[in-house]
Amino acid sequence: MNKQELKARVIKAIDERKDEIIALGEEIRVNPELGYKEHKTAALVEATYAKLGLEYRSGLAITGSKAELPGAEHKVRVAVMGELDAVVCPEHPAAALETGAAHSCGHNAQVAAMLGMAMGLIDANIMPELAGDVALMAVPAEEPVEIEWRQRLREAGKISFLGGKQELIALGELDDIDMTVMFHSTSTAPNRKAVVGGTANGFVAKFIRYHGKEAHAGGAPHLGINALNAAMLGLQGIHANRETFQDADCIRVHPIITKGGDLVNIVPSDVRIETYVRGKTMPAILDASKKVNRALKAGALAVGAEVDIIEIPGFLPRVSNPL
Ligand SMILES: [Zn+2]
Known part of the structure; x- marks a missing residue:
């Protein structure tokens, strides 16, 4: 047959x-x-x-x-x-x-x-x-x-x-x-x-956790360390780096805040972010990833918070063979 x-x-x-x-x-x-x-x-x-x-x-x-x-x-x-x-x-x-x-x-x-x-x-x-x-x-x-x-x-x-x-x-x-x-x-x-075919960005995934210090947000904010402020500065720092990303590298960084604090009247001490750093090539991903980490750390440094950045391998960039 x-x-x-x-x-x-x-x-x-x-x-x-x-x-x-x-x-x-x-x-x-x-x-x-x-x-x-x-x-x-x-x-x-x-x-x-x-x-x-x-x-x-x-x-x-x-x-x-x-x-x-x-x-x-x-x-x-x-x-x-x-x-x-x-x-x-x-x-x-x-x-x-x-x-x-x-x-x-x-x-x-x-x-x-x-x-x-x-x-x-x-x-x-x-x-x-x-x-x-x-x-x-x-x-x-x-x-x-x-x-x-x-x-x-x-x-x-x-x-x-x-x-x-x-x-x-x-x-x-x-x-x-x-x-x-x-x-x-x-x-x-x-x-x-x-x-059929086409290309796809690769990426590294990050789980970011800012550690601050709880205090009463109304009565004693001066005794706290605001992890949400640290995180927002970190995100702003990422945005400040975007003009250095080159179009040909197709870099995409799209963080979300998955935890922004615990109670409205407590200075946030536990703030969490997830993000990818996507790109067309591994050197481009690694370059952008380094800048993202630098920015995230700068946010912590600005207010005296601590930050943990856990990086997890995502997918490699995909380049299909020509048909
Ligand atoms: Zn799908």
């Missing part, structure tokens, strides 16, 4: 399961979970592996899994990935009430497509025709967010990296894989059905 006939059989088999595949994607869409917490999504994926009679391993990088579709021979192994996590977008119509998580990034469609692909290969009995194996990989935490919480997971030895793919690489789960395939939906190319 030639390649075209095999493809036609798979497509037909997938079409026949269309409703089931879309229902899986919908179930994930209305049950969005953030990275490394995708327990319900992981359970649904694993239940589907089981229904399809696939051998699999679960609990990889906390919520990830890997299922096997062996071919007639084992010359190459291709992994098809599906990302499990959602992002925080509380205004999304299907956002989770408690967490604000939503599948604004469309990962629900990816996971459904990964499972649908497996259904097509199995129903059409394609694997005995192939000289290589296929592995399904459900990947946690595509979005490197909730930096402080993930830093605690790192300190507890549960993960080493912010992102699930990095974690799976570190665990050796890609050592036996020759090629990986996945897709990501986009809203930025409305007139095109697919976009």
